[in-house]
Amino acid sequence: MQLQTRTLPAPAGVSAPSRASRPLRLLTFTTLYPNAAQPNHGVFVENRLRHLVAGGEATSTVLAPVPWFPSASPRFGDWARYATIPLREERHGLVLHHPRFLAPPRLGMFTGPAALYVAARAALRRLLAEGHRFDLIDAHYLYPDGVAAVRLGREFGLPVVITARGSDTSQLPHFRLPGRAIRHAIAEADALIAVSAGLKAGLVELGAPEEKVTVLRNGVDLDTFRLAPSPEVARAALGLGPKHETGPLLLSVGHLIERKGHHHIIAALPQLPRHTLLVLGDGPERAALRDLAERLGVADRVRLLGSQPHDRLSLYYGAADAMVLASSREGWANVLLESMACGTPVVASPAWGSREAVRAPEAGLVMDEITPEAIAACVRQLLAAPPSRAATRAYAEGFGWDETTAGQASLFRKVLA
Structure with a gap:
């Protein structure tokens, strides 16, 4: 070189x-x-x-x-x-x-x-x-x-x-x-x-x-981000309630700014009845995201939980059924590997690095475009036949x-x- x-x-x-x-x-x-x-x-x-x-x-x-x-x-x-x-x-x-x-x-x-x-x-x-x-x-x-x-x-x-x-x-x-x-x-x-x-x-x-x-x-730090004993155990540790109360649990992690695309995921929720969305992060778009959820009638299924300590993120990943990344721009989104290391498959935007990180079915899916319709369709496809958490974790172990x-x-x- x-x-x-x-x-x-x-x-x-x-x-x-x-x-x-x-x-x-x-x-x-x-x-x-x-x-x-x-x-x-x-x-x-x-x-x-x-x-x-x-x-x-x-x-x-x-x-x-x-x-x-x-x-x-x-x-x-x-x-x-x-x-x-x-x-x-x-x-x-x-x-x-x-x-x-x-x-x-x-x-x-x-x-x-x-x-x-x-x-x-x-x-x-x-x-x-x-x-x-x-x-x-x-x-x-x-x-x-x-x-x-x-x-x-x-x-x-x-x-x-x-x-x-x-x-x-x-x-x-x-x-x-x-x-x-x-x-x-x-x-x-x-x-x-x-x-x-x-x-x-x-x-x-x-x-x-x-x-x-x-x-x-x-x-990805494979010791910090690891499999929970079960999603139910992770949910209980976070006080989220059992799955029959929340429905499938989606997770979005990132600064609350427009390019992170949290608003697209909220806009997809009317097409995903009974799904609950947890959003981790702080930023200037917080009020706008809450207003959007209220206008769409999904505020009861959106929880804006603020920024969380890095070593606590594994609990949220472990509790979720899928992590959704809707960013318009990313070099390499660390949240993809963190989620997969905890056994949770992902739905990712076609930002730089996504197709390099999500290369197999056990990792999840990459969308062709970032729209509420595309997010909803990929979430339904992924959760209709989800990979085993052990398989998703094994995939992530190749990214130490x-x-x-x-x-x-x-x-x-x-x-x-």
Whole structure:
């Protein structure tokens, strides 16, 4: 594989040949990372990094900037939580730094790269002054994070690998200024990672040479997401009541925003009598989803349960008869693998990565289009002859993290070779 490389001096006190034999020293740079106030934010980035570090191939210091906000008063709503995030914290043995950057409402899309760069530059200088040394910047999301990362890489003499994850490839490039900056970041990065083959095709369309993009899918934690003793046991643990009261139980998981498509699933319920829908997640569309359910006369069968702790999700997956993903855009939807690892088959939208994750009958079905009619038809088809939970779990076991972890380490070392 041909990769862009830079000739870099060996870090202080370390000879160049020893780099191949010691763990890689990563600076993981992203705004998509969990923190004390947002424990589920970007958890997919944390999970991938945790498995890489646990394998002994790398160490990492996480630089995860957050928007500056002056007050933690609840009257400021969601913005107030940013004021409560510590400047430094530890999660799962990894040290996280949270420098603040300015993110003016409605202007953040345009000011983001520069604001991130200024905040991260100062933080990185402090880390280096304290004696930290890094081999490579492991950046996530092309815009604004990846754009700022390549500027940091140039200034500090570090190669940069950017992982693209979905809307940074499918949506943001359509805006003039972000699109130009994204294409520049693609050109400047030493290597790119796509979480699905479909996402790689999107990067190539944006100008990335094929040999510069490595596909490393997300995995699933098979210990966290596991089979419940039975759906009835999971239902009882959640206080959901027996199946003869709720009917078939559908689950939708994700931020309550338009592109996640929860409204399509609610709109399908009039065609699915007696089915109950659980929606896990928070976001600005909550009131609109509740209003839609009331207008359609299905409010008694829709439960908006808010965001749930990551390690509690397996109970919900285990209680459900099917998980429905109606997103219009996804790079690789982690919820698909999480559900299948708990033995629950899925009905998935044709977003990037879906057909790569759902490749067999025991996994579930992929819709040809995202409409209430298509959702209802696929749910009926799936539940008319559902696979065994053991078969769905066995399918998911082919998507552990080992392959992705090995792929990351190999790619990073090729960049540094």
